[in-house]
Amino acid sequence: MDHIRKAFDAVATEYDAQREFVIPQMREYYGAAVWAAESPNPSPRILDVGAGTGLLSALLLEKYPTATLTLLDISEKMLAVARERFRGRDTIRFCTGDYSQADLGGPYDLVCSALSIHHLGQDEKRRLFCRIHDVLVPGGLFVNADQAEGETPYFSRRYLEYWNAFLENGPLSREEHEAILKRRDTLDKNEKLSDQLAWLREAGFSDVDVVYRNRTFIVTVAGKN
Numbered sequence: 001m002d003h004i005r006k007a008f009d010a011v012a013t014e015y016d017a018q019r020e021f022v023i024p025q026m027r028e029y030y031g032a033a034v035w036a037a038e039s040p041n042p043s044p045r046i047l048d049v050g051a052g053t054g055l056l057s058a059l060l061l062e063k064y065p066t067a068t069l070t071l072l073d074i075s076e077k078m079l080a081v082a083r084e085r086f087r088g089r090d091t092i093r094f095c096t097g098d099y100s101q102a103d104l105g106g107p108y109d110l111v112c113s114a115l116s117i118h119h120l121g122q123d124e125k126r127r128l129f130c131r132i133h134d135v136l137v138p139g140g141l142f143v144n145a146d147q148a149e150g151e152t153p154y155f156s157r158r159y160l161e162y163w164n165a166f167l168e169n170g171p172l173s174r175e176e177h178e179a180i181l182k183r184r185d186t187l188d189k190n191e192k193l194s195d196q197l198a199w200l201r202e203a204g205f206s207d208v209d210v211v212y213r214n215r216t217f218i219v220t221v222a223g224k225n
Contacts, residue, residue, distance in 0.1 A: 016053050016081070021170040022180060023115075024163070025214050030114070032212035032219045033145040034059045037110050040139065043067055044109035047135070049099050049128075050074075050116025054082030056145070057092070060112065067091065070105060073116075074098050100124045106135030114145040118190050125191065129203035133224055142205065142222045148193040148213075159215040193218055 020026045033056065037046075043066040048057045051071035061067060072095045073079050079094050086092045095102070100120055104111075111132045117125060132142050150156035167177055193210060200208045200222040207223035 016055055018172070018176065018180075019055065021172050022167070023217060024166045025217075029145060029212060029214065029217055029219065030056065030059055033112065033114060033143050034063055036141070036143045036211050036219060036221045037063065037112055038141065039064070039109045041109045045107065046070070046110045046112060047072065047104060047106070047108045049104075049111060049113040049132070050119075051082060052078045052114075052116070054079075054085045056112055056114040057082070058085060060110075069093070070095060070108075072097060072099050072102065072104070100128060104131055104135045107137045107140075108135055109137055109140050110143065111136060111140070112143045112145075115147065117144060118147045119187050121189055122191060122195075125196070126199045126202065129199050129205075129222075133203045133205060133222075136224045138224060140224050142200070142224075143219065144196075144222075145212075145217075145219045146196075147188065147190045147216050148196060148218045149190040149216075151192055151194060162215050190216070193220075196220060 023029055037060060042064070044064055046060060046067050046069045048054070048069060048071045051057055051073045052075070054071055057069050057071055061069070068091045070093045071079065071082055074097065076096050079096055083094055117128065120128065136142065150159050167180065172180070193213070197208055197210065197220065200220065204224070205222035206225045207221070210218055210220050212219035
């Protein structure tokens with residue numbers, strides 16, 4: 001995971017500014033994740049896995065202003081941006097660590113993640129889904145806004161063409177575009193959506209579904225009984 005930490009340390013300060021030019025329909029994508037993050041607790045305990053600069057956490061705080069959040073990420077420089085974003089808030093905790101191995105803490109009403117878990121290998125993803133299930137309270141939800149491979153090589157190719165066209169038609173410089181493609185080629189380990197849903201059920205989650213998909217970009221939701 002050290003190569004992942006270095007890659008995201010290097011882009012920490014410009015990460016948020018690039019998001020809308022890297023993720024098609026970014027607002028709808030994140031909006032679907034926030035919509036899915038339902039809790040009967042008006043002040044939910046939330047874990048943001050791979051929190052980065054805190055973008056998803058900030059949106060969740062708009063929905064739950066009195067929530068208690070734990071932001072966990074391997075990149076201290078990304079978390080430094082998050083610390084600045086949430087300066088003065090005493091209900092937010094920042095933890096630097098490799099969430100594929102680190103203690104997740106808990107219990108939580110919600111566990112959320114955005115564009116992070118796809119960096120793990122298959123077995124790491126499956127183990128993480130089990131560990132997330134364990135730290136949720138009964139009735140808790142795991143919301144994952146992430147990436148997925150196409151179900152067949154045909155769809156994988158079409159999705160990649162769509163994403164490349166989106167990047168090419170945006171305002172990113174050639175250097176920024178090439179850096180994104182390099183991170184995608186070296187760090188991304190996308191899995192089929194059908195496999196990810198199966199692994200969530202295997203981990204013990206009951207209510208499992210996908211609430212958003214735009215080619216590669218997905219939002220899955222998994223509830224614990």
